[in-house]
Amino acid sequence: MSEREILSQYVYKMVASLIQNGVKDVVISPGSRSTPLAYAFASTKKIKTYRQVDERSAAFFALGIAKAKGRPVVLLCTSGTAAANYYPAIVEAKYARIPLIVITADRPHELREVGAPQAINQIRLYGEQVKWSVEFPIPDEAPQTLPFIERHIVRGVTIAKTCPFGPVHFNVPxxxxxxxxxxxxLVEGNFKSSFTGQLVPSKAATDMFTxxxxxxxxxxxxxxELALGTDLQQLWSFIRKLKWPVLIESLSNMRGNVPDDCEQYIISTYDAILKNKAFxxxxxxxxxxxxxxxxxxxFLSxxxxxxxxxxxxxxDEDPMFRDSTAVSTHFIHANIGSWLKDLQIENTIDFGYFAEWQKxxxxxxxxxxCYTEVETDEGAIVRNIIENLPNKSDLFVSSSMPIRDIDTFLLPTEKDLQVFANRGANGIDGVMSTALGFSQGRxxxxxxxxIGDLAFLHDVNALIATRYQQCRITVIVLNNDGGGIFSYLxxxxxxxxxxxxxxxxxxxxFEEVAKMYDMEYVQIKDLxxxxxxxxxxxxxxxxxVEIFTDRGQNVTAHRNLWQRISEELEQ
Incomplete structure (x- = not known):
């Protein structure tokens, strides 16, 4: 075979193996060295191709798609610093447990560390931030090459979507x-499928738990915040059976669409009431x-x-269970599943104790x-936004103050409202890109x-993606001219x-930014x-939508609210 035929067979084998293992989406950034794979993806009808020229934004865009769809998404870029620009999103994917298949094209071995352009050391480039990393062979006619590709793609996709979900890295020269x-x-591979199982606790674990x-x-x-694909009905059934107070964070997506018979157990204002020592x-x-x-x-921590x-x-589904408080005494390695229904639970909770939480x-x-402080207070604005969002809405929220205000002001509701954020590494970078990617999956x-003004500025390049694929989103910028959260610190x-x-x-x-990207712009001055x-x-x-707020008034208004709640708790 000619070199071109060998290369074609190689890249189409990669694409076929990815599709055969459930991958349906790929985000591509332009570059020369990734040309063979870019062509293979773009010419394959069974996979949806997205484009974003900024690799840093592209990686968060892919993360958003994976977060929305709950399945692995491929990222493809050329060699050199293009690959390095993926790093922030890969860190987020690791800690947020999002499955990404990161493919970095590379120079061949003879062009590494000899001063060749766009050639950096890409072997294990992402270190411990990925679950697994592998260097692929140069395309050749060796009989072992295509089976190697096929099986390593199966391994990579399986690792990415095995609990806990996370990113994997293929470096392809x-x-x-x-x-x-x-x-x-596409020619279907010899390796047909890879099956993974559910994590069910042992009898000893359930006996201890019960x-x-x-x-x-x-x-x-x-x-x-729960793992992708969690069946919330299993948790609602457990809550009905347990009959304990349940402190539900907004990111769990259990404050919206609340069953009538579970509403009495929900404690959504725990951050405010746990500021009070007497309570x-x-x-x-x-x-x-x-x-x-x-x-x-x-304050919960x-x-x-x-x-x-x-x-x-x-x-937790990860044996490296999360416990930043260092207070845990027992750990159960399991998914949330039907095993919760089988627990033989007796209702022994102290009614007076429960009544204190409810009160x-x-x-x-x-x-x-009834919170309305001043027109430029973000708490009152966020409460108003929540009340006016239509049914069946997704709200992506930036880190820093926006997520904290959502957690404070989103009370349990019958409305189908779901909230999402990048809380793996808790950063403000990539928020716009993730939200745009998320919108593609939902x-x-x-x-x-x-989002706040600094987070918006930090990722305004995200809007480039709207020039390459249809996007539908309403961006609400709370512009307090700076970093609002530091005013509380x-x-x-x-x-x-x-x-x-x-x-x-x-x-x-940001009106001119809206014009640049052909966005409808409105400035809100009244709630x-x-x-x-x-x-x-x-x-x-x-x-x-741009809403101007005042950092100083925000702090005063929030603290006044907390003070009023605290004073009544002590009566």
Whole structure:
């Protein structure tokens, strides 16, 4: 065979193996060395191709698609610093447990470390941030080459989607010439499929779990952000059976579409009520059970470390279970599944203890529901946004203050509202890109992004993706001219350096950005205007809503709310 025929067979074998193992989406950034694979993906009808010229943004875009669809997404780029630009999103994918198949094209071995252009050391480039990394062979006629490719792709995809989900890396070197012969039909590989199993706890684990529950009079459940594909009905069934207070984070997506018979158990205002010392002393638990990641709330973490419950049971699909508080006493390695239904649970919870949680929740909800401080306060704005979002909406939320305000002001609702964020590494980078990618995977729902001005600026290149594929999203920018969260932290007390190092005002507004990307733009100055805007006829698929707020007023208003809740808790 000619070199071109060998290369063509090689890249189409890669694409066929990926498709055969359930991959349906690929995000491609332009570059010369990745040409053979880019052609193979683009010419294959069984895989959907997305484009983004900025590799850093492309990686978060792919992460968003994978987060929305709950299955691996391929990333493809050329060699050199293009591959390095994937790094932030790969870090997020690892800690957020998102399956990505990262393919970096590379120079051949003879061009490495000899001063060749766009040639860096890409072997294990991402270190421990990926679950697995492999160097592919140069395309050749050796009989072992194609079977190697096929089986290593099976291994990589399987590893990416085995609990805990995460990224894997294929480094693929190519020699020139880089053109291929296009093929209309893919040849199915000899390796047919790879099956993985569900993680079910052992009998010893369920016996311990059941016995602990049945011996507990004072306990509560924490539900944080859950693994992709979690069956929420299994948790609702468990809550009905257990009848304990359940502290539900907004990212669990169990505050929306709440079953009527479970609403009484939900504690959604825990961050506010756990600021009160007297209340905390009344609800010290014997047992805490946690599903999912540790919630955003700092005050919940403080309460756990102060109360040191006798039993703190973490259920996690990763043996490297998450426990930043160092309070856990038991770990169960398992998925959330039907095994929860089989537990023989007796209702032993102390009614007076439960009543304290319910009373505090009622007080906090009352204050939050009637919360309107000033027009430029982000808390009141976020509450108004939540109330006006239509049914069947997805809300992607930036880290920093937006996610904290959502966690405070999103109360349990019958509305089908789901909330998502990049909380693996908790960064503000890549938020726009992730949200745009997420919108591609959930195009049957209305998509919104809530983001601050600095996070928006940090990732404004994300909007380049809207020039290459259809996107439909409403971006809501809370513009407080800087880093709002630092106003709540001790850094704000050092006035001499605060604005230069932490406040970092830019004095920028974003109407011209909206024009650049053909977005419908509106500036909201009154709380009632947002609802009217949503009720009006949509002019364009892309919308940018800019709301100006004041950092100083935000802090005062939030603290006033917490103070009012605390004062009533002590009555």
């Amino acid at each position: 190519f020699r020139e010439p880089l053109l291929i012969d296009f093929q209309e039909e 016995a602990t529950i049945n011996e507990t009079m004072k306990g509560f459940v924490i539900i944080g 905390k002393e009344k609800v010290i638990p014997d047992t805490v059970i946690r599903f999912g990641a540790q919630p955003v709330s700092k 403080i309460f756990l470390t102060e109360s040191m419950p006798k039993n703190y049971i973490v259920i 505090a929740e009622k007080i906090a909800r009352k204050h939050i529901q 195009n049957d729902r209305e998509m919104f992004l809530l 001790s850094q704000s007390t050092v006035e001499q350096y605060y604005e230069d190092l932490f406040g970092t005002p830019t004095a920028l507004q 009632n205007e947002f609802g009217k805007f949503l009720d009006s006829e949509r002019e364009k698929p892309l919308r940018l």
